Amino acid sequence: MFPLDQLVIGQKAVIESIKTDFLPLKLIEMGCLPGNEISLLYSAPYRDPLYLKIDEAHLAIRKEVAKYIMVKPLMDD
Amino acid sequence: MIKNLNVALIGNPNTGKTSVFNALTGLNQKVGNYPGITVEKKQGSCRLDRVTKAKILDLPGTYSLNASSIDESVVVELLLNKNDPDFPDVAVVVTDVENLKRNLLLFTQIKDLEIPTVLVINMADQMRRKGIKIELEKLEKKLNTNLVLVSTRLNSGVEKLKQILIDYKSISTLPILDPNTIDQDYFENLGKAFPNQSLYKLWMVITQDVNFTRLERQKVPDSTQFKTQPKSYLKKLQQREIIKRYQTINQILKETYSVNREEATDLRSKLDNLFIHKFWGYVIFFLILLIIFQVIFDWSSVPMDFIDSSFAHVSEWTKTLMPSGILTDLISEGVIPGLGGIVIFIPQIAFLFLFISILEETGYMSRVVFLMDRGLRKFGLSGKSVVPLISGTACAIPAVMATRNIEDWKERLITILVVPFTTCSARLPVFMILISLVIPNDRLLGINYQGLTLMGLYLIGFLMALVSASILNRFLKLPNKSYFVVEMPNYKLPLLKNVAITVWEKTRSFVVEAGKIILAISILLWFMASFGPGEKFSNAEQIVTQQYENEAFEGLELENKIASFKLENSYIGILGKTIEPMILPLGYDWKIGIALITSFAAREVFIGALATIYSVEREAEETIKKRMAGETRNDGSRLFNLPTGISLMLFYAFAMQCMSTLAIVKKETNSWKWPSIQLFSMTVIAYLSALIAYQILK
Known part of the structure; x- marks a missing residue:
């Protein structure tokens, strides 16, 4: 388990836990909840912001917020 | 008798809500503002059948009813206020077929306010390409609503939506989520404190300002003061509400909604590879x-x-x-x-x-x-x-x-x-x-x-x-909270109708709004240029004729001399002359000075002002441009030469010359402090850069 900002581009993971006090509610509304699948699709230069697919939503957040989302990578089969 | 019906269109951003609005109302729409705030209010009308007319309100896009900006709070305030003349008889929640799950979050919240709610699943034309299958009847039953598939691109589903709206009284208003499942203790206490009221509505009123801190919001009329818990606790409950709602939605969609990824053609990643490429x-x-x-x-x-x-x-x-x-x-x-x-x-x-x-x-x-x-x-x-x-x-x-x-x-x-x-x-x-x-x-x-x-x-x-x-x-010493979330919508071909309506609407309102100011100032200018105080103005003809008595001026030339003498001594001329010493180092004469002063109301007045000034001075047979090109300095050289031109361009590039912008900044920041700082510093920057440019180029 590690923070989301350490995910490799193209990698899929599952959200394990979120530090809710540091996350905007909007992010949670868009599906950033434990148990949902998350993948890092792209990043802008310097790996910030991050372009994610969370559940079925496509969105971008900044690295500093991504630190508060803990993920467990899914093994490729 | 014609029946009037209030319809509110609600939806997440990027769901094509505005396309649905345009499809329903066509050009029968008008854009105004909500009283007291600068949120755009889009309203239109639509004839549903011979006896029913719908007034359709296109509410600002929002992801949920947990408002975090003034635009979003407009939605919540309207839906909580039965006495508002725009309070909807029926709410239409517009969703995007591809993001149905996320869109249903908002839908369930609105439905729980016990307003008759129709579910529009928009962009139905995308279903096949994305491999999406929906069991419509089952979904309709599970959500206890009336559902309609719409494609504004193919112009389908809109008629059915109209039929549902006519028959809105038959739409169920049963809520989907029982608030007690969010937090039993909290909601039981709430129910005791306010018996016989909808718990969910109370909850909405209480949590209105949990996320929404910076801007002043308007009070919901029957606002209650049930604040036994700190904000952080309320935020936790909001999160639990979202989780509960998603659980319900997931359960429903599992049985009714499926996506076959293999059938999906992935335009998004192809275009993203290009458009957000690092180089x-x-x-x-x-x-x-x-x-x-x-x-x-x-x-x-x-x-x-x-x-x-x-x-x-x-x-x-x-x-x-x-x-x-x-x-x-x-x-x-x-x-x-x-x-x-x-x-x-x-x-x-x-x-x-x-x-x-x-x-x-x-x-x-x-x-x-x-x-x-x-x-x-x-x-x-x-x-x-x-x-x-x-x-x-x-x-x-x-x-x-x-x-x-x-x-x-x-x-x-x-x-x-x-x-x-x-x-x-x-x-x-x-x-x-x-x-x-x-x-x-x-x-x-x-x-x-x-x-x-x-x-x-x-x-x-x-x-x-x-x-x-x-x-x-x-x-600026202000706390910095990085709550940056931006949705990356699907790539779409723009709908011609939407683009056309936006262009028309924005251009029209700009021309009307700016037009009022420009027209008023032009008329005022003309008066100030056509009249003046004292002897010099009223006896201009006599004075000039006497002055050039010995010189053989022909009729037209003499008339011009008289006209410019008059202008110099008119009210506006005196004003321009007064500031001339200040603007001379920038390469401007007193006539440009007049245009400059009047431009502080709105920049675009510049041309109109010069047009007015020059046409008052001379015959109006030439265009503005020719008139400006013909202007000369005392030494006979062109007034609008390169140094003066550049100096003017820089002044206009930097100066804060727009009353409407200052007014809107005051409204959005809630104080005169910021617009004053803007006006002062931008003008100083403009003056200095124009000064430097002219002195170097001259």
């Missing part, structure tokens, strides 16, 4: 900007020249047709040139809004936000500042309003403060006429020098915006 992404963005500015300069000049000369003709024509007198003068020298100064804007504004709305509609704008965020953050801005900065090239007013979706207050404030540096369309006519006067109309490798100068002015505006932003970033 090519930026090149493409820059090229798009370049094309936009070339088109605006090259394509707009044809209709603009036409408009310019037409107004000169009309002005002349009125003079010959109407009996001479003060009314004719007012019309031909005050009103018509004033109107011309407004109409001449239309081509450029329309082009700018055309491009901006295409960039927004296609989904490309979000990619630009993504690309620019990191870079702009260095200056204290956000990636989301791109939208205001680009909209600012049309007009600072919508740009300041577009800052609302910037989550961080400091980033938002800095964006508001620097956005008036971007070259708005009000500066364009000033630039265009100055460029055409002092920059040669030649080409180098197919690139027009004049177009290049215009692009340079845009760049200088952006640069100044960035420089001031980083200064503000250093000195």
